[in-house]
Amino acid sequence: MDAGDRLAQQVEAMRQMLAEAEPASLRASYLADPSAGNPVLQGSTATALVPRWNERPSGLLVPASYQEPAPIDLAVAFLTPDEIFGSELSAGYTGRQLQRVPVEGALRSCAMVLNALAVPGASAAAVDKGFVDLVFSEPVRSRVLNLLKDKNRRLLVPQAFMLLARMAMETSPDTLPEGTQEGDVVGALFALTQTMGVFPDSGPSIIGDRPGTVGRELIANQHFNHNWSVAGFLARYARRWLQLPAEHQGESGIVDLGQAYRDCTGIEFEFLAAVAGYLWMVTTSGRFVIEPGELTVLDIPAEQVEAVLALISTDLPGMRGAIRSERPEQRTEWSFDPFQRWPVLRLPEDRLLILDPRHLLNRAFGWLPILDIKFPPPQRTKPVGHRKLAGQAESTLRHLSEVYVSEVLHKITGDEGATRRVYDDAELKAAYTAQGQRIADSAIDYPGAWIVIEVTTSQLRREAATAVPGESQIEDIDKLLDELDQIDATIAALRRDEAALTGTPATSVRRYLPLLVLPEGFPVNPVTLTVIRERARTRGLLQAPDTDPVEIVDIEELEMIEGVQEESGPSMLDILRSKQFGSLRNAAVRDHIFHVMRLHPSRPGRQSDLLEAALKPLADALPRPPQDQPRQEQA
Structure with a gap:
């Protein structure tokens, strides 16, 4: 041819x-x-x-034009004063204005926005727009609304409102002298955003085994802005504080948390829940100031209401004193300890102001009531054996938090009856009894893979959570490496003799996915995850070819996966594995679920009864509506 x-x-x-x-x-x-x-x-x-089409690791074909989000796409940029007003505000503007703003007025301005943002289901974009319509006139109003059309821009910074409240407590007078023109509280707010997060040395730009200055700020930012689902938060409170202590009564080391609270504070635990629950309920209706005498509607002894308020509230002089007594070296743009300890402020004339409902919920329904047990009110005589009781109470809450995680894991896998998927601590210890053998808390058997899980109730210390310069964040991360050591040892035991646990030899080559569960939360982002994995590599942990990179989840993310299972969605293994190949592999699991998998799981069905149990003290204390009178029969 x-x-x-x-x-x-x-x-x-x-x-x-x-x-x-x-x-x-x-x-x-x-x-x-x-x-x-x-x-x-x-x-x-x-x-x-x-x-063109691209094939994902799962085999799914997607258009090549489809771009998965990168971690930077999850960040939100806030408008700056020069974008809002057309120019920067002068140095010291915030302080000068607050000197001419009554402290109560400044606090009300902050509370108005923080409460609006905290309403369950609130849209930050809608709150931004409402604020613009309220405080700006033309042409600033139109300029700001046009800028906010970019979905990645925001106007209102919760941290800035907390900083403004802190500064107002230090700077603002109780009242203004007659004839004094009131200061510009809106300008004072945005002048703060102009200087927030500005540091002379941003540290290294390459992430290694230390977070650096920017990483330290990112950790504090994520810790401060982390929002729990209120329904899930209250459901976990009901299970850990109310139900599980009764179910495990009589076990070694377990104490009745409600009884311990009463012995140490003199307050009935359900009255704390009722008073705090009522105050929070009011904020969901748009009010953040409680008028004098309003709490008398509750069917609770007046002395108990006052005792609760004495624990969770303080007056303006008390808050001023607490803020001014903070050590300067411990104070950062993220430290708001007095507001978290006393989330309710007593205003003149016996009114109560809730600055941020998130702090109120955590104060009464989160971990903080343990601090009331450990540090009773000064006027309260400590019970005999107080130190031992306080230690047992904290140990009980930690243990029951781990029990709760185990319950969620069993729900996720449908591990009921004769089906065995989840092996807990007791089964693992019974299977692997060698001297010095370290054991994880759980292992889940999936076809061809094990998820090996360690649960730790460790939390970031105050210094780490608020970005205090120093070694606190690295020290907290290194504590997590000790937990990874237990996972690594358990994987080695499974690899060596899986049948000792399951009774059946492995029928295929196995892979191992290490999972660290922190029920109280941990800021997972490209900085922290890289630092943890790098420090684990340096120690030789989880480096075998058959072992996937470690993942970190909190309890709410586990409950999201539980919700996905109830909707017949992907398994926990599929979710975690797909994350490791996704564009957000170095971000939090929730980010992968929402933004890559585009799933919006419903609340697990079991939480409905738990939410009712959490709110029962409030329901019992509220006045009952009058019964409908039977209609008289017509003659």
Whole structure:
């Protein structure tokens, strides 16, 4: 075959590929001109609507134009004063203005926004728009609304409102002298945002085994802005504080948390829940100031109401004193300890102000009531054996938090009856009894894989959570490495003799996925996850070829996965594995679920009864509506 014949053959092959499926009447009617980036469908001259496809690790084909989000896409940029007003505000503007703003007025301004943002289901974008309509006039109003059309821009910074409240307590007077023009509280707020997060030395730009200055700020930022689902938060309170202590009564080391609270504080635990629950309920209706005498509607002894308020509230002089007594070296743009200890402020004339409902919920329904047991009110005589009781109470809460995690894992896997998927601490210890053997808390058996889980109730210390310069964050991370050591040792035991646990030899090659569960939360982001994995690598932990990178979840993320299972969605192994191949593999699991998998799991069904149990003290204390009177029969 000569060159001409070969060319003719190639042309015919191209014609068949591009135009064989075309009707004969059209084959000579027009010419198709395929160009780069616009391929045609095989067998025709029709341009492909989706020109290229990419295959994901799961085998799913997606358009090449689809771009998964990167971690930077999850960040929100706040508007700056020069964008809002057209120029920067002068140095010291905030302080000068607050000197002419009554402290109560400044606190009310902060509470108005913080309460609006904390309403369950609130839209930050809607709160931004409402604020713009309230405080700005033209042309600033239109300028800001146009800027906020970018979905990655925000106006109101919760941290700035907390800083403004802190500064107002130090700077603002109780009242203004007659004839004094009131200061610009809105300008004072945005002048703060102009200087927040500005540091002379941002530290290294490459993430290694230390977070650096920027990483330290990122950890504090994520810790401060982390929002729990209120329903899930209250459901966990009901299970850990109310139900599980009764169910495990009599076990070694377990104490009745409600009784311990009463012995140490003199307050009935359900009255704390009722008073705090009522105050929080009021904030959900848009009010953040409780008028004098309003709490008398509760069917609770007046002395108990006052005792609760004495624990969770303070007056303005008391808050001023607490803020001014803070050590300067421990104070950062993220430290708001007095507001978290006393989330309710007593205003003049016996009114109560809730600055941020998130602090109120955590004060009464989170971990903080343990501190009331450990550090009773000064006027309260400590019970005999107080130190031992306080230690037992904290140990009980930690243990029951781990029990709760185990319950969620069993719900996720449907591990009921004869089906065995989750092996807990007791089974693992019974299977692997060698001297010095370290054991994780749980292991889940999936086809071809094990998820090996360690649960730790460790939390970031105050210094680490508020970005105090120093070694606190590294020290807290290193505590987590001790937990990874237990996972690593358990994986080695499973690899060596899986049948000792399951009773059946492994039928296929196994992979191992280490999972660290921190029920109280941990800021998972590209900085912390990289630092943890790098420090684990340095110690030689979890480095075997059959072991996946460690993942970290909190209890709410586990409950999201539980909700996904109830909706017949992907398994926990599928979710964690797909994250490791996704664009947000170095972000939190919730980010992968929401933004890559595009799932929005419903609340687990079991939480409905738990939420009712959490709110029962409030329901019992509220006045009952009058019964409907039977209608008289007509004569």
